[in-house]
Amino acid sequence: MSEKMYPIPFRSLMNWILAEREKTGEVFGVHKRWIADPAKTLPIFGEKIESPFGPAAGPNSQLAQNIIAAYVAGARFFEVKTIQKMDGAELAACVPRPCILADDEGYNQEWSTELEVVQALDEYVKAWFALKIMAKVWHYGDPDGFVFNMSVGYDLEGIRGPKIDHYIESMKDASQLPVFAECRKVLTELFPEEAAFIASISPQVSHSVTLSTLHGCPPDEIERIASYLLTEKHVHTFVKCNPTILGYHDARTILDSMGYDYIVFDDHHFNEDLQWKDAVPMFERLQALADREKLQFGLKLSNTFPVDTTRGELPNDEMYMSGRSLFPLTIEMCRRISAQFGGKMKISFAGGADFFNCDKLLAAGIWPVTVATTILKPGGYNRLTQMAEKTAGMPFRPFDGTDTEAIAALSAACRTDPHHCKPVKPLPTRKSEEKVPWFDCYSAPCRGGCPIAQDIPEYLELCRKGLYNEALALITERNALPFITGTICAHRCMGKCTRNFYEDPVQIRAAKLLAAEKGIDARMASVVRPAPVPGKRAAIIGGGPTGIAAAYFLGRAGVACTIFERTGKLGGIVRHVIPAFRISDEAIDRDIALMQAYGAEVRLNTEAPSVEELHKMGYTHILYATGAWKPGKLNIPGNVRGVIGWMQERKAGANEPLGHVAVVGGGNTAMDAARVAKRGGAASVTLVYRRTRRFMPADAQELELAMQDGVDFLELAAPVKQENGALTCEKMRLGEPDASGRRSPVPTGETVELPCDLVISAVGEQVEEQVFTDNGITLSAKGRPAFCTNVPGVYAAGDALRGPATVVEGIADAARFAEAVIGAPHTYDIPAEAHPTEAEVIARKGILRAPGKACCEGERCLSCDTVCQNCVDVCPNRANVAVRLPDGRTEIVHVDKMCNECGNCTAFCPYSSEPCKDKLTLFQTTEDMDDSKNFGFCFLPDGKVRARLTTETVGDPDELPADAALLVRTIRDSYSYLYR
Template identity: 65%
Template sequence: MSELMTPISFRQLMTWITAEYDREGSVFGVHRPFHPSGKTLPIFGETIETPFGPAAGPNTQLAQNIVAGYFGGARFFELKTVQKMDGAELAACINRPCILAEDECYNCEWSTELTVPQAFEEYVKAWCACKIMSKLYGLGVPNGFVFNMSVGYDLEGVKGEKVDTFLNGMMNAAETPIFQECISVLHELFPAEKDAIDAISPRISRSVTLSTLHGCPPEEIERIATYLIEEKGLHTFVKCNPTLLGYETARSILDEMGYDYIAFDDHHFKEDLQYKDAVPMFHRLEKRATDRGLEFGLKLSNTFPVDVKAGELPSEEMYMAGKSLFPLTTTMAARLSREFDGKLRLSYAGGADAFNIDKLFTCGIWPITMATTELKPGGYQRFTQIGEILDKLDFAPFGGVDVLGIDALALSARRDKYHLKDIKPLPRRKLLEKVPLMDCFTAPCEGGCPIRQDIPEYIELCRKEKYTEALALITEKNALPFTTGTICAHRCQTKCTRNYYDDPVQIRATKLIAAEKGYDDLMASLKKPEPVTDGRKVAIIGGGPTGIAAAYFLGRAGIPVTVFEQSHKLGGVPRLVIPGFRISEEAIEKDIALMTFYGAEVKLNTPAPSVSELKAMGYTHIFFAVGAGKAGQLDIPGNVVPVIQWLRDLKAGKEVSLGHVAVVGGGNTAMDAARAALRAGAKTSTLVYRRTKKYIPADAEELELAVEDGVRFLELVAPVEQANGKLKCEVMKLGDPDEKGRRSPVPTGEFTEIDCDTVIAAVGERVDSDLFTANGIEVNTKGIPEFRTNLENVFVGGDAMRGPATVVEGIADAQYFANAVIGSVPTVNIPDDAHATRDEAIARKGVLCPPRAGCEGERCLHCNTVCQVCADVCPNRANVVITLPDSRHEILHVDRMCNECGNCAVFCPYDSAPYRNKFTLFLTREGFDESTENQGFLPLEGRKVLVRLDGKVFEADLDGQNQLPADVEAFILTVLKDYAYLL
């Protein structure tokens, strides 16, 4: 496919808008329009109904982008920058993909990729479309929004014919063919709106933001701005680069907030505009503008240039924005506001979103533009919430910046969780599967769960306070709702789409609520199954979570089962090892009661009989769920105790070694031991790890809890010896990143020591293979057997087969084993009212909502009902939701509107890139032929289409016999019939 975009005509633009609105009530995929209350703010001799909108960038490049933003609530549009280099020449300089907005945002593109004349036409089309939309759809007053031009990067280019023609046309487009075409089309399409159409002003823009490249000399900046003010008579903002702060300030702010990995040196800080030169220049420019009755201000800020170090984008340098730019930009705003005593107008861009927009506006900083937030899931729909937040505030003409207020905001940003970088790198958000061509809507939380729990459904039942039904649904696949509701590693939450909004839905906590509130009624409703009488009989070796789960699933199917447990209690590690402050006895007992209800026989204090003995006793199937109980070895001299035994003794009330405790390791068990040591009376508890916190394997949540409890951390050390109340460690340093970005520790030859009486070795438990080999079960070189062993009807699951794993992985193995015994996969009964409606799911898109008591059901985005993330995040609206006659919704990729920015690939829950992997509509044969990766179709004459599908290219006659699968044929026919404006 080509990265070159082909703009759509104004007639097509308006046909798309009206047809989609009439059918769906949406415009370019934005479903909830913003309806302003009637307040306005003055700027540049014009008015705006909301003081925010998209920054110059991907969201103001095409007409449809601007229209989508307007429908969502934006009323100030900083149009994408134009310069003398444009079109194919500029596009060839941009590496693809060019946007990475997964967390903080990076990009390696800058000016419009259209030609300057094309850009002009796009802005005129968008201007006329928004004007008529305000009247047609009650979106406010037609004169309630402003277009702000952005130009760069040198005076020669700005004064050149290409850009000069652009400026003149934007200042008055009355005589331009595109403006006249737009007015003519509007009269034809909406004859009843003649007066409104005739009132559309040809003055598209009266203001400009000067965008300066890094390294642009101050003299050139002043010459360009002076020209724009004095010669062109434009209200002018000058965009300032974050390098104005100075290298040391920028580096220290980013380092203290966890962005120490972002690489940059000081060359931009030396080459860019210096603060000492900037301030007097801005005073001179302000006076020039004031003398001519024009407004002058600063745009804070440009993106921040950093080095590509981990292959983030296919370039050597990229530009940082988003949450990490917010503290830099607010610090710039505070410094400049002090310099000008709050009297200089500041426009803002740099990590603004629904969480901070009101704070910026209250400080007197507006208009506020943004790019990163609308590049994330929710897309342009995020503007609606922002508009509603601002519409509740008092509007008044610019009266100055609150110097103390912006200074306080800059400082508080450095402690704000939504701007701080997580201690640990982001976990993998994507599923392992590739996106299917059709029917791709999926809940990534469910895909990330080893048992594929029906998460959105039980979340919805809890929202409706149907806790018994929710728990019944949970226990269809989950035998341990209390245990998993308390200590599950909740990988589902790392996949949750809401991670890209604020915080994940608190899935684990919601499960526990369902368990606690639905348990008694569920137990009362359970019925014992009819016993199986065909001779099947199962022995389970091990009464931990995996064994309990297997007994539950089998007992529910009526198959006799016996659990052999060598300890005096069922429950395994959660009951005997994990500290009581993590999970209670009562919770575990309730899970065991679910198992015993179905009749499982339990033999405690019973060593496992051999396989041959069990078969002689009549057991037809045997499941080893014995865990990984062999202690990992920390080969250093001194008082070293294995973590599992230490925690087991502590929980059993036995005396354990304490004093100054050092826990060596970095997993969740190490966190448990370090926290438990403090509760048990240790003088200090220090976690010793050879890498840094960033690379620690423990869950981020467990790491944070350990920090809160007062556990000390000694990073980048390797223990050598414990003796005389001290632990001697060799200091390590991190080597170069490997292919996965992981940096191995390298010895330095230097040593340090800490107070230490007890070393707890939490260096990973291992599978004891002796039990398996003694029974003739084959193991691999690591001593681990396969799930299906070499012995007939003998299986292994949980830690014994995986090594140290999670409870929910053990439950998954238990279900696999039970299915093998039962001979089928049980059908899950999902209540009808467990599904959110499409309207309910769409209503939650674009709404930032952090966790709070009782609102998790309202926060779930119900991705299994409505995903369409690729459509939401596409700046150009190149991924379109198509409604089929049977009411299914499919994604169509529109080749002509895509510039391969790659944003949809970042956020698609699958391990795929929708712009390459979804069914594609082509405009030309040339585009079809060069896009060999894309399956899709090109309309031909009549009812024929050229199709690429499953590696084959062929013509298909839609009126006759063809090779198309029925669902693909229906898809194509629907596009041709109901979405002809896409062609």
């Protein structure tokens, strides 16, 4: 594999479109097709567009197939990729690989076409012809309903040179280009009935340009270039502005206030770039010049934003930021420009535009809008359809000014908009530790993030269909505590959800609780106690969630068991410590009732006998499921209480007055304690943590709830002592990241004080060790036993095994224990109704939709185990292709000739893999295959196939392993357009 791309000959390009459209109804993998209303258009540059947006000059407008894919999905304004005097291999050698990272805010390190300028020109002409005939023959809209906009850079000398001059003149009139004649000839052969229309296709591909300049370009150079384009090239001209025009202080303040304080940049670009005081008079002069030339002039806001590479995001020291973090900078630029020019300056927008704000931009008079980062995410080009549909319902009117008040409102609102603000905590990686397989790689990351591997897409689908009884039945195959986990589960599944790349994760936990509430009566009625299993009897020490779950799994299998619980009620820390505003006793009791329906014996107010005594009582297996009740040691002087004991007392009714409270720690228990203190009337509650909020181990939702309750935070502080109504803390700073990216706190020697009458220590809760040592159980250096201890028949689970564990981790351990007792894994069937059709799943791709009611979350679930294809969606060049095999399976093949190693597919693959390198690759030539290390194949002129799988072979496809043979034959017989 190399970064070299092959431009596809126009005949091959059209054969691909025709064959794929006939076979699947798609074009270059775009599932959605948008049909414009030819009567509804916007005028621009003396032409018209049927929708006010399209791809920005970037990876999605570099090749003909990119432009075609965007058009099919609804784009009608195409800012084709920037060209400059440096091009082709010379430029490609300057671009580090990978060069794109778009998993959150976007970053890139490429800036203009990697083709030679003459190749880029050919690509745009080919796309021009393809769009014309597609509009005419397949009725996508008016063949004249779209506009191509050139993008050139970066200095006057280069733009005036013969290479760029030929490009501009040829885009203005392509009639003398060989590719123009070739395209006309090919289309006439393919569509002879349209010969007259094809002959009439205009050679005027573009007579407008967006000027892009490098950082540090002097104002007089910008003005000279724009003046040259207006007067000598006589093209409508927009000048692209850099966000640095805002000034360092304002840009830094905006990003810091929105959670992007970790993005690093200094002021040198701000000092070297175009300044506001120079920009305003220059734009006034250029507007006057354009008016004299009877041309349109405007500003393109904005260019990408240069920032430092500090976390290994991409190779090289600097990269360009885009996407949602660029939006607040760009819209603030819009506000200032609109106000300065009284709404009379035409503004084209790029910088974090997406479905959620495109209508607001259009309503404010800002158009055309171009996008990049949003269509580099899952859904890809398909996202454009939703934008087209949304804006199509709005009034279209010629430019009559920008609405400064509306823009100001947009600028203000985005500062607190969750679609643009960074979450309080970064989301965890969505990747599994597994490598992507060559075949059957569709995978649901949510299931991989769940310790019990819950059938999440399936029960969401059942909920979507209103089959709550069936959904709960499926949930309880693996999950013994649907009410508890439906209420307080740490929901790691949601951190893995592919929807995070769209807007917000599917509300999996809420859907589970809904299924539990609606399905519990039927579930209880369906309980049938199995025949007792002879010779097996289990003792469970501890009646918390882990113990309850173990009793459920054993009872369901017919194994007799007894829970020994030292308190008067089951539920453990969840019942006795976690506050009632987080989970009710009723929810806990309903899970207990389900467990007891299978016949487990419960002994309350009973200390467990020793292991020896339990064996004498006939118990063959013993599980320690004791909770982490022992407080951790904070080791500072003063009024310090352990969090578990303090919260237990508060929940039991203690209501001593609270003064100023400090909670030390950053986990979920710390958040609970802080909220309990706040709701208990404390004069103030401050959560003290050695790192920043971003590094707190608490779930993001629990952290946000604490913030909503008014808890204060003292970050980068380590407590030293509490005395005289104050807590003294040493200020910390974050050191350099370690190999995992985690930054350790480093003492500074400075101190800070805060009012404090009580310190609650929420650090390092533990399980009492004596219960293990008294029974001869060996402990690790951390004071924990193994799952299967050194004492025969004795096991540990949950907190007893892990230290403080989540409820669902305890359930996973309980299921593992039950399997050890039973001697076989639990098996079950998933109802057919739990699987959506492939068409239903594909219809959800590219649709941004914020969470709603829990009953509707199945509509948002992308059912990744039915259709994944993230690597297909996000490849701007369409180099990852979904191939339908005769047996009904859909497999992914990587097409080498279309890949430039941008790396975008890597971020979105749910496996720890790079699809562009790790999926089977179709090579165009044997030379390409020799240049690559990828496993794959290419077709030889004699009809044989050369394959590199475990070993390299040449022969008939049937000689390959079965799956590979089927894939190769299918491509040869049904997808030959991929390589011909």
